[in-house]
Amino acid sequence: MRLLVVEDETRAAALPRRGLVEEGFAVDIGSDGVDAVWQAGEVAYYVIVLDLMLPGIDGFEVRRRLRADGRWAPVLMLTARGEIADRIRGLNVGADDYLPKPFSFGELVARLRLRVRLLMRRGAVARPAVLEVGGLRLDLAARTASRDETPLDLSSKEFALLEYLVRHPGEVLTRTVIMEYVWDFASDATSNVVDQYVTYLRRKIDKSFGVPQVEMVRGVGYRLRADTGQQRLG
Structure with missing residues (x-):
């Protein structure tokens, strides 16, 4: 899941970023x-973590412009200003949550996961917190994955890659599209790293079970078969 953290102090942005990347x-x-x-x-x-005190335009104005542009990602306002009046104003301009500094990193992660779960239930079409395709099962809240009830030991990037594939069963996903979801702007990842992680993922979810579910579409990208049927790897 891809997040945006908006913070003008380099150190204040780097610390939560490192922890959030480790969380997947x-x-x-x-x-x-x-x-x-x-x-x-x-x-x-999926979620925007937005500092209130920013150069140029502040967090209140950023959120107002996002709403005006039809950008509905949940916003968690993060600021040293914890007065009730500021919280009320932030909520009035469309913030979904408010976390005053200093804060516990564990609380930040818990609030972000809550926002993601709420987002999955919001809108005309529900976004389930548990995804299931062809024997694969992902619990997004618990960050666990299994095939045919057998737990899968996945790294954070492998989980994110599998989540994206499971969200789009039967669709051909280009390497560029996959990179935009699983990796961020700061990453020096190339299309080759997508191939590497697909290989890692295949070893764990396909070859270990004799199931050919992740397919390469030559010259384009990858596709997750929605129905593996009776086909097995030799």
Whole structure:
């Protein structure tokens, strides 16, 4: 899941980013309000962590512009200003949550996961917290995966890659599209790294079970078979 953290202090942005990446998120960093509006217009983020005190335009104005542009990603406002009036104003301009500094990293992660779960239930079409395709089962809240009830030991990137494939069964996904979801702007990943991680994933979810579910579409990308049927690897 890809997040945007908007914080003008480099150190204050780097610390939560490192922890969030370890938790399995892909994280982009914005350094000011103008950057935040532009980045949120380019990428469909799951959640935006938005500092209130930003150079250029503040967090209140950023959130107002995002709403005006039809960008509905949940916003968690993160700020040293914890007065009730500021919280009320933030909620009035469309913030979904508010976390004053200093904060516990564990609380930040818990709030982000809550926002993602709520987002999955919001809208005309529900986004389930548990995804199941062809024997694969992903519990997004618990961050666990299994095939035919056998637990899978996946790294954070492998889980993110599998999640994206499972969300689009039967669709051919290009390497570029996969990179945009699983890796962030700061990553030096190339299309080759997508191939590497697909290989890692295949070893764990396909070859270990004799099931050919992740397919390469030559010259394009990859596809997850929605129904493996009776076919087995030799």
